[in-house]
Amino acid sequence: MRQPLLQSFFKKGTGFTGVYKKFGLMQAKSIARRHVVLRAVWRSDMDTFLLELTRRRTAELLIHLCTKDRKYIRACESWERVEHSAQVGCVLWMGQKIASGEEGIQELEQEQEIPPGEFEIKRIGPGGRKAVPVFNLRTMMGKQWIEKMREGNEMFRNQILVVKT
16 A cells, blocks of 8 residues: 555645545435535544554455465465466565564565565466466565564465465
8 A cells, every 4th residue: 555645635736635535425325425525534644544454454364364274375485386376366475584683674685586576467377378466565564564474374484475366
């Protein structure tokens, strides 16, 4: 989720000021409901609130999918293994496990491979016919949420995860 975009709803001169009032207008069927939506006020800390709420719900959903019997999330040892996986919906890149303590500052130097970009796509299957998105969860969720997810489930200790369709 984009925190700068949410911040622009509050700043004048960005072109997005007050756009949050349109979020519920299409669903508001009654006139009273429309008045409530139009009088809504965007709190100054709403960007951080929505970002943390989205991160928490995403972490809860991923942990829930790991507990299912049908194995919706699978660990992959390498990118080559991802290419030969069946039923790939998307790829989650967790990054390497962060060493806690003084080593935390040097974690970027310890990365063995370049993390996937913001709009990364991986071509898989025979001849690379299927394109699946690759999500860099380290960037999207933040290091704190990645560590919480790794504490809660052994599956998230892997660097590359595949979400099945």
